[in-house]
Structure formats: structure tokens, C-alpha cells
Amino acid sequence: VHIRLHPNNKGNKRKLLSAHVGDLSSVVVGNSHTSAKQHYKMLVLGGGSGGISMGARMKRMIGAENVAVVEPSEMHYYQPIWTLVGAGAKTAASSGRTTASVMPSGVKWVKSKVQEINPDTSTVRTDDGTELSYEYLIVALGMQLHYEKIKGLPEGFEHPKIGSNYSIQTVEKTWKALQNFKEGNAVFTFPNTPVKCAGAPQKIMYLSDAFLRKTGKREKASIMYNTSLPVLFGIKKYADSLWDIVKRRDLQVNLRQNLIEVRADRQEAVFENLDKPGETKVIEYEMLHVTPPMGPSLVIKGSPLADEAGWLDVNKDTLQHKRYPNVFGIGDCTNLPTAKTGAAVAAQSAILKRTISKVLKNEKPDTRYDGYTSCPLITSYSTVILAEFDYNGEPLETFPFNQAKERRLMYHMKADLMPHLYWHGFLGGLWGGPGPYRKLFHLGMK
Template identity: 80%
Template sequence: EMRFLTPRMAALRRLGQCPSTGILISQLHTSSRASAKQHYKMLVLGGGSGGITMSARMKRMMGAENVAVVEPSEMHYYQPIWTLVGAGAKTVASSGRPTASVMPSGVKWVKSKVQEINPDTNTVRTDDGTEISYEYLIVGLGLQLHYEKIKGLPEGFEHPKIGSNYSVQTVEKTWKALQNFKEGNAVFTFPNTPVKCAGAPQKIMYLSDAFLRKTGKREKAKVIYNTSLPVLFGVKKYADSLWDVVKCRDLQVNLRQNLIEVRADKQEAVFENLDKPGETKVFEYEMLHVTPPMGPHLVLKGSPLADEAGWLDLNKDTLQHNKYPNVFGIGDCANLPTAKTAAAVDRLKLMLGQPLETFPINQAKERRLMYHLKADMMPHLYWHGLLRGLWGGPGPYRKVFHLGMK
């Protein structure tokens, strides 16, 4: 299974075979046997998809007793399915499994929050005061949601007609608002920060539009997408197709509009015009879907591992930290060009190239097949492939589907 992650995994392998910070690993490991509970050869921060996947791979590489994962949550969620939960096509229950069931057997689960990371001493402190030392660290802390950066939230979610597919507490409220829709504006937002799954804020709009048409309410609805981005989507090929969809379905798109306040009691959402500072516009809504501002984990932001913006500072080819060679990272917490936001993709000019597509059909087109892949095939691959460290991405499938020509 290692063949999919070179040269990144190769770098980790090399690290395992050479002295770390001047101390031979074998000696360090032997000397710490007495306090084995406090010391691990491999410490993984975060039990999300990145953390669990890497802990499964590390277990096979180093042995389960040498690996620990720090994760406070009792439940592990497959979050991409929340788009379908918000549209009433899936249940929240189907998206989650107990963390204990996805943790690789034999790997130590430290059920705490990370409080402090000290890479200079190779230690991590958890919120219950426990200090854990490591030889290698993999940081997979993901993104933090910041509903509180929007005035009137999160308390506004106590009111009806407002939801958000980005949190387990608010995703069912999206479906409730959609079901109870009578007439007026259905407003969907995209914040002025990097986000995870940049397509999700639009997907719920398209699914809501389809639901309103199916239930005969679409004529009484004005569907509005207010995005802080200067583009509809960062990859030009898909953006062009999405503009066609928007036109065809009579959806209103307003660029450079950033949600700054929700007056849930009045059903009003206030947006600022990012191109004209100080200019705001109030939208009344019958339904509001909020994509919250997001940012790096606060623990990471205040640590020596972060770059100026607070993201984990990694080498993009090896996923190895630029300053601490025994630290690696994975997922949304890193400052990699596999950007969390479509705007960053623009800045990196990656959109100038052709996207690498897995299937031998135009993936910019709407297709029922793609829906079934998202709803049925991908969750299966996630639970039974990715999290067990067996699925290394779509590369081999891409080769098969394109008959080895791409």
C-alpha cells in the first residue's frame, strides 16, 4: 500500500532509518520503555480522515504499540455526506461511526484535546495535563469552524429557517428549512476564508433548487448564491459549466459578497461588498445556508510549527515540516498548494492546466452516475479503504478507466 504515497512516505521511511535530532532512535526508544504510556515512536494529532488513515499505515510500518492518536471526539463522521443530509437524501446517523470502531486495533487512543505542541522538546500536552513525548509527529488537526466571526451566530441557529451543512449540530436544520420553505429568498453563502470542500456551499444550492422544483415551490423562490470569491469556482473548466447551470436554472450569483451578520429573529442576512469596503446589503431570507469562516487550529496557530498565517509549514513534496524533520502533516491544517479554497487555486495559477479526471467522461457535466458515486460508492471506499490505510487515491482507477493513456 506504500506505493501511492512516495516520495512522502519514502521521506518518512528514511527518517526511521537515520538519527533524529542527534539521538539514535533505537537508543531513545529503548530508554523510554519504562514510561511507555507517555512516549510513542509515532504520535498522531487528530482522529479525522487524515489522522486515522496515517495511523493505520504507521501501525503496519512500526507496530501498533508504537503508535498513538490524540482525538477527543467519541464519534467519527464522514463529512462529505452532510451535503446530502442537508438536502434530505441521507441521515446524520448514516454519516457517523464511533471513533473506537475506526481506530486501528492496538493503536493507543488518547481521548483528549491537544493543548500545546512543543516540537523543540518533542512533546505534546493535552487538556488534562498529560505530557506525551514522541519520536515522530504527524499533525492532522484539520480546520476550525468560526461561526462566531459572523455577528448573531452561533446563537442564531436556535431560530428556524437557518442551517449549515458544515457542522453535525446544524446540518439537519438545513433540511428543516428546506422542507418548510414557502416563498421568498433561499440564500446560500461562501465566506472570505479558506474552506474545506469548496464545492459544498454550491452543491446544497443545486440540491435545494431541485427539491423546490420537485415540490412545486420553485416559482415562488428566488435562489441566491452570495460568494466572497471573485469567481464561481476556481477550476475554469468546471466554472464554465457551473455558469451554464446557474443560467439554466435561473439562480442569482453575487460575487464578492461576504456574510458579516445574521439577524435570525428578523430573517435578515447582512453582506459586505469586498470590492467596496464599508458597503453592506441586507437580504431577507426564507431559508439561509451558512458556510462559516474557517481557519487553522488555534493550538497550531500558536506553535513553532505554524507559518505566518497559522498553517502547518510543510514541504509540499514530502509533507515533512520545513524546520522540524521529525514532524509531518496531512490534510487541511497544512499550507499546501492543494488549496482548501478555490481562490487560492486561482492565485497559484493551477487552473491554467487541465484538471486530472478519474472517469473517461466529462466530469463538468451533471450526471446521475456522479450522484451515486458521492452517495454510495465514496462512503464505502472511505470506511473500508481510506481509513484502513488501504486506499491511496484514485490513481490506479484513473489508469484503468483511461486504458492507461492518462
């Protein structure tokens, strides 16, 4: 940074030059004004689970003063608990904490939105015009929800009987719709796009079924799950168990059905048959849970960092960018061929830390991410099927028993242990998934 000193301000020279460049956005001396770029050794984009946990890990690796996290939101949410909020088992308030309280201490929090990434000049521009430069970049921008791609939304949420567990604004509407249910169709949807936590759209169906049974309304309800997918769940072992539950509880599953319109004033949902394009079906609902279409972060999509579909183009083993070696990615924004879940982010954070530590020493990354991800499929207010699998869609289970069975123990782990682990372990960069425990439980054989 070049600071031009006004002739009358020589006395300020020593004081000014000792200012820390990382915190220097502009310096005004006498009549002269010089803008200075903020530079960081490690710049993290996004203050979700991936960004905060990597911020904490990088702070320990290279010192807090060398790390900055760019995140505009004042609140940070533990989103996996929203399934239980939508079913009345947890409160929305319990899912959130202030971003200030989870930001690693001493790390610079840039409270802005990322507007543009230019990896060729190693710079990032934020929406207030600030330019940040970096030596290394970690992209953790998550994915975007697109309610607006369904005709009639998001304005349809102003009407009753419709909710969505995918946003803090609409999750309590799901619980309200469930409580006010009298008789008719309860409809649950899965969109024709990649989504985060692919089990969540059906978890709320199982919980709603359990709630209606508990309150004596189940006989007056027709419960249906309309999914764009050709399967109920992508991993056969767990899908088989889920089909058993569906049959036993008389739930109707309609495959290859995609929600294209909501007429909230008339309580009608319009579905397109993906196997017969152009063929649509209108279903009246008494309760509707919408899973929105989702897609890559628009900032990544519009940058040289994206693959053809708009996702961050990273090496699936090391999480290092395929074309820019000083760029890394984690979580839902990447094109890693595994399910987008919080558990996947935790496992990735441990691998990415190892990759970066090698790159900083000019060594070749030596640990490989196996695609581990987990989806605790909540099937009632006291049971969970814990699906865990890898890149190949092969079960990669932590416990030495069959996890495709509904278990009460797994429910307590999901509802009580995991949130605690998230706030006190994962966000602090201290939890990298259950890999070491799996080895222990399986006597080193997995």
C-alpha cells in the first residue's frame, strides 16, 4: 500500500505506517485520499456451516489476523433441525444464533454479500464496492432456493395451509398447516433439481402422518408424496426400508411428478408428469409442503470457477479447484458427486484442512474424500433410519448394527446430540465426521 503523505502531516507518518493493512480500507491524510485494497492470506466466502468451520480451522493453522470470512447475514441457522420445527417438535428460535457469536474470534468478518469473484486476479468484489484480494480462497457459498420458479410462489405462502421447511420464513407455516389440518389431501413435494438434504422432503411426510395419528385425524387424511425422482430414495438398502414404511402406513408415493404451480387461494397444486411432458394434474390440498427448486450460487455460476452446470468445479478427492490451485471449495456449492448434507460438509472440512496444509507447504495433497454423507431419515417422533453412504452409493455405516432399521436411539442422536455437536464441535472446526469412530466400532475393518 502506497501512502502519500501531505507535507504538513509528517508527524503522522510512523502512526500510519504501523496500521494493519488487513483492516485498512482507506487512509485519509491531510487533503490526500488513497483507497487501499483489503488483502488476506485466506479469504472464506460464506458464513454457513462450511465457511464458519473452515474459518475456525484456518485461524488455528495460520492465525486469526490472516483470515477473513465474507457473510452478510446477522443470523446463522442450524438448518437440519427445521424438519423438527415444521412438525412442532422443536422451536424455530432454537435453530438460530447470531453470526457474531459463531464467527471465530479474531477473524475478520466482512459483513457484505459477494458480488463477483475474479480468480485470474485473485480478487473478490462485495456489493458495497469493496475489493478484497487473497492469496488463497475457500468458497462455501451454499446453494440458492428458487421458490419463484414455481408459478404462484413465493406469494402463495401468504395464504394458510402451505409451508416449507427449507426457509426460516416458512418453516413455522408448515407446523401451522399441520395443526389446522381437518380432512383432505396432505401433499409433500420433491423438485426436479438437486436439493440439499434430499431426505427432508419425505421426513416431514412421516412426521405429519405420525402427528395425524396422534391427534385422531389420520382416517380423514390422504397423504401423498409427489417426487420428481424415479425412486423413493437413491440408496437401495434404505429405499427398501422406506417402501415398507410407506406401505404399512398407507402413504401414497407418486414418482416422476414435478410441482409447477401453486394456486394458494384455491388450495390447488399443479403437477407435471415428467415421463409425459405437457401432461399435468391438479390436486386439491388441505396441507401442502413445498420443497423449492434449488441451484448453484449465482455468483459462482457467473465466474470462471464454475463447471458447465454452474457449480464450483473441484477435484472430488482433494476439494481443490481443478483450474485454480489457490482456490478450494466445500459444501453445497461444489460439484462433488455426493448428497448435499451437513454431515458431508463436516467430513469435507477435515479433508480440506489437510489439503490446504499440504498446499501451503508446496506438497501434494495426500488425503482423499470418499464422498461420505449422511441422512438421518426421521420416520416418526421417536424413530430414525440413519442412512450413511459414499460416492459409489454404498452404505458406509458408523455403527455395528443394521442402520436401515428404525431406531429410537438414532432419533435422540438426531434431535439432541447432533445440534450440540454442531454448535460446540463442528463450527469450531473440531468435528470432521464420524470416520475415526467408524473404525473403532467396526474394529478397524471399515
